[in-house]
Every structure is written in structure tokens, then in C-alpha cells.
Amino acid sequence: MTKSAYWQKMIETAQQEHRPFFSLAPMEAVTGSVFRRVVMQAAAPDVFYTEFTNALSITHPKAKFTTRGRLYIDPSEQPRPIVQLWGNSGEDFAKAAREVQQQGYEAIDLNMGCPDMAVIKNNSGSDLIRHFDRAKEVIEGARQADLPVSVKTRLGFDEINEYETWIPFLLEQQVPVLTVHVRTKMEMSKVPAHYELIDNLVQMRDTLAPDTLLQINGDILDYQAGIQLAQQHPGVDGVMIGRGIFQNPYAFESQPREHTIKEQLELLRYQVDLYDQFASMGLPGHFAPLQRFFKIYVRGMRHAAELRNELMQTKTTDDVRAIIDQLEQEL
Structure with missing residues (x-):
């Protein structure tokens, strides 16, 4: 199955229903196998991600044992989740990509937006926004397993206008899916998401990488809010819900109702x-x-x-x- 065919299969229902595809955001100590199955039971999105895992740890002789829980997939999980990896070394990602492929994962997502200071001090997560060369090395390393490699990021590190160079750079890598949390690292989640920039992101995608699916993350609480966002910004392909799941475990219900x-x-x-x-x-x-x-x-x-x-x-x-x-x- 080609890279594009994999994602087409993942979102075919959404496309048939003429709506954006929905995903549950990768969240540390949250989106492991247990909670993914809880959300499946309540109301499942089209796409799941694992909690983010250190690429280096996956093949490290000692640390690899600590990743078993993070990478565990229950046989009942269909479709299988996408593994999200973080780190800063192309070599580490190449090794990790081959290992997760052997474990049965069919796609990889790269964390280039985590604002956690421990991750940033490791020159990873949103720190990659400041280092295009390292980001490119990471993408190329992850591609060594010949799996689809997508990216999740933010608009910028310090300033919003950083997106004017950062997002085009990522689009030029021709990733199958680009997920943008429409805030900067410095903004964390303390300000409203910058929906006013979504149309600019769509235009960039249409110009530089028309085959790349654009997914938006930030302040989207449920399915209905996601549908409205996509209607207001034609060209958005996917909607990712994160903290909204903590307000409503049934956030992905297409026909919401009051739960007892x-x-x-x-x-x-x-x-x-x-x-x-x-x-x-x-x-x-x-x-x-x-x-x-x-x-x-x-x-x-x-x-x-x-x-x-x-x-x-x-x-x-x-x-x-x-x-x-x-x-x-x-x-």
C-alpha cells in the first residue's frame, strides 16, 4: 500500500460523508491503549494516535522496556493507531521507524510542537521549529522504514509570523498529513487559537503541496465544533480534538445526546x-x-x-x- 493510499483508507468514510476526518490528539499519559479503547466505546474518531514516545528509547538496550506500555496495541483497536515519535536525531528515528514497523504500526507522526520544557531542552518537540535542518533530518530518518510520515506542529516558537516560513518548509517535505495547532509554543494554550490564519494555511497547502491533508488542532471541543470550523474554512481536511475529550468523553458523537x-x-x-x-x-x-x-x-x-x-x-x-x-x- 502506498503512502497516500494508506491515508485514503484511513479517512475514506469521512470523504464519502463529505466531512473532515476527526482524530484524537496524542497526549502524554493519556492516549495509551486503555483510554483509546474507552473513547472507542464512547464515540470513536476516524484516527487515533499513541501518546508520544522518544525515538531513542524505542531501540535503546535499557530504555526500550519502558516503551512497551506506550506502544502496546490491543487486537480490538481498529483501525490501528498511528505512532507519534519525538526526538532530534535522524539516526534515532531511522532505527525507531524500523522497529515500530516490525511491531505492526503502519504510519508514523512526528512531534514538532510539544511545548514541554523537558522536551525542548532535549532539542526536540517545538524546538525543531527553530532548526529547519534538524527537522528535515528527522523527517528523512523516519522515512527509512518506508511508512507514511506525517507531522504535528505549531505556528511558531516565539512569534506567530514564524508560520510564514515554517509551514511552507514543512509542506515542501510533501508529508501526507500536516497537523497544525494554531498557536505558538510560547502561547501554550493560554490564548484563543488563531483561526484567523487557517485560510492562509490552506492557501499555502494548495500552492506548495496540494496532495497534503491539512488537519487543524486547538480549542475544538467536539464533533459539531469541528464540522463548523471546516465549513467556515473550506480546504481543511481534518480536525483534531485534544482537551475537549476531558470535558466530554463523547466528543466525537456525530449525533450528540444527553448521557445519563x-x-x-x-x-x-x-x-x-x-x-x-x-x-x-x-x-x-x-x-x-x-x-x-x-x-x-x-x-x-x-x-x-x-x-x-x-x-x-x-x-x-x-x-x-x-x-x-x-x-x-x-x-
Whole structure:
């Protein structure tokens, strides 16, 4: 299957329905196999990504064992997620790309937008926006496995107008998909996303790389908001939702409806059960990251703050189930 054919297959339903394709953003300690399956159960997007993984660690004699949990794919996950990698060395990416291909991944996404200072100090993530030569080396390295290699980035590092040279540079690499979080690194998520620049991005794409699919990320909370964005900016091919999933686990529903508390509790129980299955396989993981999800399920409930605090005090999955049981009895 050619690079373009892979992405055509991934988004064929969206194209048939004349809508943008939707994806769940890669998020650290969030978009592992457990939560991807929770979102599949609630309302699945067209495309999933893994949480981002250090390219160097994947083949490092010692560190590679720490990536097993990040890279695990359950057989029920269809379509298979795209692996997102970060780093700064073309050689590291070449080795990692061959390894993830052997593990069954069919596409790679490169993280060129992470604003985390630990990643930036490693000359990776959004730091690549300031180093075109290194970014090109990373892309070429990742292509050594002959898998489709897409890129996720931001408008710039310090200044918005950096996009005027950075985005054309990436488009000239002829990547199959370019995802742009329409803020700079310095802006983090503290200012509204710059939707006013989307039409400029579309024009750049149409001129320099008409075969590249353009995906937009930033402040898009749900399916309906994504549809509206694409209608307002013709030429946008895809919509990526990130933090919106924490406000609504059903964010990808094309026909939204009010979900009962019982449904929310059942979804939480499903995630807790999947977590136990994951842990029983000996895959790296800790209980603490599970706690960051509790706010998703208690939102909108009576005494939500107190309930979330009670859940945050739990130490085991059985503790969580006991609270779920109690709430269901009260219902």
C-alpha cells in the first residue's frame, strides 16, 4: 500500500460523508491503549494516535522496556493507531521507524510542537521549529522504514509570523498529513487559537503541496465544533480534538445526546477494568495517571467537586469500583 493510499483508507468514510476526518490528539499519559479503547466505546474518531514516545528509547538496550506500555496495541483497536515519535536525531528515528514497523504500526507522526520544557531542552518537540535542518533530518530518518510520515506542529516558537516560513518548509517535505495547532509554543494554550490564519494555511497547502491533508488542532471541543470550523474554512481536511475529550468523553458523537449518570459510571468502570487488564500483562503503568481521568466522569454530577476529591483519594481500582457501586445504588 502506498503512502497516500494508506491515508485514503484511513479517512475514506469521512470523504464519502463529505466531512473532515476527526482524530484524537496524542497526549502524554493519556492516549495509551486503555483510554483509546474507552473513547472507542464512547464515540470513536476516524484516527487515533499513541501518546508520544522518544525515538531513542524505542531501540535503546535499557530504555526500550519502558516503551512497551506506550506502544502496546490491543487486537480490538481498529483501525490501528498511528505512532507519534519525538526526538532530534535522524539516526534515532531511522532505527525507531524500523522497529515500530516490525511491531505492526503502519504510519508514523512526528512531534514538532510539544511545548514541554523537558522536551525542548532535549532539542526536540517545538524546538525543531527553530532548526529547519534538524527537522528535515528527522523527517528523512523516519522515512527509512518506508511508512507514511506525517507531522504535528505549531505556528511558531516565539512569534506567530514564524508560520510564514515554517509551514511552507514543512509542506515542501510533501508529508501526507500536516497537523497544525494554531498557536505558538510560547502561547501554550493560554490564548484563543488563531483561526484567523487557517485560510492562509490552506492557501499555502494548495500552492506548495496540494496532495497534503491539512488537519487543524486547538480549542475544538467536539464533533459539531469541528464540522463548523471546516465549513467556515473550506480546504481543511481534518480536525483534531485534544482537551475537549476531558470535558466530554463523547466528543466525537456525530449525533450528540444527553448521557445519563449511569452511562458515565459504566464508562468509568470500563476504563478501570481495562486498566487492570493492562496491568496484569506486566506493562509499565501506575495508578496515579488513572486519576487524571476522574474529572471526565463526574462533570455535571451533583457535588461533582466532592465526588472527584473522593475518587482522588483512592489507592486501588477496587477503591474506585466501591465508589461506583455506591453511586449506582443511590441512583
